[in-house]
Amino acid sequence: MAHLAVDSRGYPVIATVERSPQEVNFGSINERRKLALAAFDWCAVCGLPFADELRWQTVFQEGPLPNGVISGEAPVHEVCALYAAQVCPYLFSPNSRLGDEARKGTVRDPVVRFVGFESTSAVTAHESGLQPGTYTLHFEHRGQADEFSYRTPEEIRERFADVLVREKDLPVSDAEGVLVRLFNRLDDEDEGDVVTGAALAAGAAFAKDIFKVQGLGAFEGKQYPVVAGLLLKGTEQEIREFSAGSRDEAYSVIGPWVLERAGSFPVPLQRWRTRGESMVRRPAPRPPEGPGRNVAKNAPCPCGSGRKARRCHPSGISAN
Structure with a gap:
């Protein structure tokens, strides 16, 4: 987590939370940032790629799980889940309560269950049953491969130490490295929105109801689908020229990222791009x-x- 910015107390500012240089709200999940996590297949704690690692989620049910498990939280690496269990007040103590307005007073389950899945199979916008008209992103995971449960953090420290010993640097290309840096900085201007825009351009703009998602209405009407269409169906030369001519630092690397990931996009992003195939007009053919x-x-x-x-x-x- 050395690449993460830290708050005034020295805590790493995890990828999914609201932030500014003046204040970091660890209790608030930012939906705009979740979109970037989904599009680029990044961890919700460290903000780095998964590669071939399992995607870990807290699961609030006992017994066998269905094939597809849906959660309103973005997945994390195993080492990040174990870290969070020891520093997050809510995950740390069996008697802890949530304090945000929507879930105020919710008490943590006596036993916390984390499950590791092989893949994130889809990310979709869901309307809240408690707040009609409010949409949030939900992650669907398949292929349960591992899990751990605990009552107190002391129970997982041995596992945490073992995972730390096996931890390796994650492969990040030059283009993705720029996106990671922009996404995890503390900045007065955008709070990571510049990378959210890049995620929309990469294909997230084609996701159903995406501009209804909380915080994403501000992006509607800003031509993101047009740019996404160029990155979907443009030639390599057109894509490179677009990025090379952009003054936006994230846009300047999103073209190269799309080109280098062609054929191996994260599954949710590939599904959005496939949906975009029927939404983007092809250039008119020349007369036969x-x-x-x-x-x-x-x-x-x-x-x-x-x-x-x-x-x-x-x-x-x-x-x-």
Whole structure:
């Protein structure tokens, strides 16, 4: 967590919370930041990629779990879950209570259960049952592979020590490194919003109801779907020219990131981009060549078959 900014007390400012240089609210989850976590497949505590590691979630039910488990919280690395269990007041003590307005007075379960999943299969916008009109992002996980439970943090310290010994540096490309740095800084201007914009451009703008999500209404109408369309269907040259010409630091690297991740996007982002395929207009094809266009009907067909154009491609051949 050495890359994270720290608050006035010296605590690392975890990736998912509201922040500014003046104040950090560890009790508030920021939906705009959750969108970036979902799009780039980053941990909600350290803000770094998962690579091939399990995605860990707190689970508030006993016994066997269904194949797909949905949570309103973004997943974390195992080492980050174990860290949070020892420093988060709510996860630390069996008698702790939540203090935010929506969940005020909620008491922590006597036993905290963390479950590790193989993949995040989808991220969708859900309307709150308690607050109609309020949408939040929910993460669906599949492939339960491991878990641990505890009553007090003392019970997990041995596991934490073992995981720390096995901890390795995570692979981060130059482009992604810039996004990580921008996302985890304390800044008066954007609170990570510049990276939220980059996530929308990478394809999150195609997610259903995305601009209804709490805090994302401010992004609606700012041409993010247009930029996302360019990054979805533009040529490599067009994408590189877009990023090279941008004054926005996150936009300047989102093009290279999309190009380097082509074919291996995080699953939720790939699903959004697939949805975008039907939403983005393809460039109009150039007029076909052939009889009645600019090729005489008795001339050799442009396809190179050696046959006459009127016999081979009577409707013409697209120049594309």
